[in-house]
Amino acid sequence: MSDKKPYKLGKCLKDAAPDAKPLITYEIRNSLYLNITTECTNACYFCVRFQTDLVKGYNLHIDYQPTLEEILKAIGDPTRYRSIVFCGYGEPTLRLDIIKAVCQFVKQHGSYVRLVTNGHGNLIHGRNIVPELKGLVDMVDVSLNAENAELYEKICHPLYGPETYEKVKEFIRECVKYIPTVEATVVGVKEINIDKCKEIALELGAQFRFRGLDDVG
Ligand code: SF4
Structure with a gap:
């Protein structure tokens, strides 16, 4: 892993219900979501992590x-x-070994696996990690989030600086080679041109x- 330190979660602006226990798994629409880290290599201004502890009523x-x-x-x-x-x-690929080990277990049971990522995995680990996810x-x-590098930096404040946007695009291209279904996503913030992103x-x-901004998962 690169020696850059991911952004740790600071104090949330809104507090969770005091009795809501933080969870590492939570259910949405009959899928099980895994919350394996709260750290991220972006600090998107719209990120739910800076707004609240609660996602769909779960304390994460x-x-x-x-x-x-x-x-x-x-x-x-x-x-x-x-x-x-x-x-x-946070960003799951910060814990690549955990992802791979969990996937190995889950795939033994024939279950379907989806990864939601900011696309920094190759920057984080200093190599192309996508082939390692093939079959898992x-x-x-992948959060594309913007139509150009300048806007991406303004919105997402990536730890890896101005080169990040092109690396995210490269990550998406690699995913297309190895992963059956790949989506590039954007959230509804006013700065972006949705048609260009598409x-x-x-x-x-x-x-x-x-x-949508509040559409988690
Ligand atoms: S990439 Fe996702 S988890 Fe990371 S700061 Fe942006 S919205 Fe939050």
Whole structure:
């Protein structure tokens, strides 16, 4: 992993219900979501992490990195869910080894796996990690977030600086080679040109998805 330190979660602006226990798994629409880190290499101004501890009523503000054993225990029987989704408060690929180990377990049960990522995985690990996900991940959602590098920096404040946007695009291209379904996503912030983002997503060979600001997962 690169020696750059991901942005840790600071104090949230709104507090969670005091009795809501932080969770490493949570259910949305019959899928099980895994919350494996709260750290991220972006600091998007719209990020839910800076607004609230609660996502769909679940407290995701864990203050530790859950172990593989804890995650597998929390998953239990993966066949109970339509899919298993890596989509926490933070960037899952910061914990690539955990992703791969969890996927190996989940795929033994034939379950469907989706990874929601900011697309910094190759920057984080200093190598192309996408081939390592082949056969383990069925679908990847990569946050494209903007139509150019300047806007991306303004909106997402990436730890890796101005080169990040092109690296995210490169990551999407790699995903298209190795992962059955790839979506490039944008969220509904006023600065972006949605049509241009869609054009870029399709040029990269990915599908395109627009998400509302509060549409988590
Ligand atoms: S990439 Fe996702 S988790 Fe990271 S700061 Fe942006 S919205 Fe938050």
